[in-house]
Amino acid sequence: MQPNRRIRPRRVAALASVTSLILAVGTSAGTGHLTAGTSTVAGAGPISPEHSTALGPCMISGPPTVQMSEGVPTPRGYARSTGTVRALTLMVDFPDAPGPGDALDRYREFFPQTRDWFRTSSYGRLDYRAETPIPDWLRMPKSFREYGIERGAPFDPGYRRLVQDIVVAADARVDFQSYDFLNVLVTPNAGPSALDTVLSVTFAGNMEAPVADGVSVTNASFVYSRQDDGSGTYHRTGYRVLPHENGHVFGLPDLYTAEGGGAVGHWDIMSEDWGANNDLLGWHKWKLGWLDDSQVRCASAPGTDDYSLTPLARKGGPKLVFVPLGPRSGYALELRTREGNDEAVCRPGVLVYRVDADVDTGMGPVKVHDSQEDSGGCTRSPNVHAELSDATFTPGEAFDDGKRGVRVAVVGVDEAGAYRVRVTRER
Incomplete structure (x- = not known):
């Protein structure tokens, strides 16, 4: 640990590995393997084109039991990462944690910064469009405590109830078929501070996710609290948790380890998403x-x-x-x-x-x-x-x-x- 620097506690996933939880399609929970040809959300499909045969020796691959392999190409089932993608973005609060102020203020903590980050990183190849058909806080029927959301919780009954309640609350005003993935911006006063524990998590390619408008809500990023270390930089850097979480939606793994960012450091946002801006490898x-x-x-x-x-x-x-x-x-x-x-x-x-x-x-x-x-x-x-x-x-x-x-x-x-x-x- 560096002097005057507090490393945030990282997410804990299934199988006790330190990661944002990714659940499977076509395999047992926790493997992160997506079965080829599985369509999980509107517009889902291959995220990269067919590759040149000259690059064949460099297209490394992992066994199907590996969670979110770094192999090329990325399997089907994750959200598209080129062209126009539409991110359904909902601001959610609870009876015991009502959202403070205007829900769109929470939205503005992440946009347009997230859109601009992806446009810069992708050289303009990803047209990221966050859409908020419900501009108000979407009130859940149960208290935050009742859902039992914990650090790195798996897609357990509590999270299942939360996603089901989000679908029920939003369905009258949202056509889920029109979107590529879901962002849930939880009111920051629900749960502990990010300095104490990080609840933000992404579920990608989970075949057991609730269905809305005929499509499975399989690719979803949840953001809690606020990433602020007290340095006064949140207004400029706090949004970066969302590009990290959306990286999982596009099929990228966590690069940090149990020791923090010790394997990759600040060279990829999938390793460190606090502090100064950084790119992807x-x-x-x-x-x-x-x-x-x-x-x-x-x-x-x-x-x-x-x-x-x-x-x-x-x-x-x-x-x-x-x-x-x-x-x-x-x-x-x-x-x-x-x-x-x-x-x-x-x-x-x-x-x-x-x-x-x-x-x-x-x-x-x-x-x-x-x-x-x-x-x-x-x-x-x-x-x-x-x-x-x-x-x-x-x-x-x-x-x-x-x-x-x-x-x-x-x-x-x-x-x-x-x-x-x-x-x-x-x-």
Whole structure:
């Protein structure tokens, strides 16, 4: 734990893993596997196009028992992540926790910021439209206490009752078939402060979810309390819990571990969503269909090759080099700079991280390799995992995995800011 920094308690999911809970379609609860071809919400379908055969060796995959695998492509059943998506957004309160003030004030804590974040991160490929057909607080028939909502609660009878009551209360004014997923913005005075425990959770692809207007309410993000560490930044950064939760709706796993953001740090919003703004990893952008195959290089053959990388935040150009280690894992390389959503980058350079498609969400499916181990990092921004903030590799530095015969050297940077990396594979 860094001085003067309070790390928030993370969500606890089914099977006691530390994660936002994701329930299954077509498998037992907690596996996070979505059966191909299952239609769960209006407009649901593949979230990325067919991929080039040249990238075949880099399309790692995990077994069906893995919760929210980092494999490519993402299975069907999650919400679409390209084109226009419509997010039904409801503000909910309870008899024992009436919403303070205008419900639209709660909505404005998250929008248009969430929409703008996705537009920037996706290079304009995701047109996120949050719609509020009910502009008032939607009052639940039971008290918050009666529902028994707890930290990381599974889709137990309490949550089932809550979703059923939301559907009943909203159905007269909402056509659920018209939306791709659901956002529930709970009144912030229901439940504990986010400093004490984080209740925000996402359910994605749960075939047992209640049905409304003929479609199953399977993809839903719930946001509670307010993410405020007392630093006075909530008005600017507090919305970021929702892009994180919606990342699950699009099929992305949690990247934090039981120790907090120690595996990935602040390099992806699926790891840390408090504090300064940050983006998604290039691997996730490829999974979501925001990067074309032409922007991805697959370093699968033995030998030495040079590759160019342009800043991930900028539209166009080569963005990702992947070095497969087998059918389930590999190293990803991308260039991170302080622009776009990446306001906390304090050491621009090439980020090197390992992706494991056979590791469950919340158990460390991605691990960033630190070029400056035990340095303490280069940022003092509130709620940013400082140690990994200077993890990037700069010209003259190299990453070596002698055991697997992989070496990545950053050999130069041109006037336009593109970096040249040299990848050597012994086998």
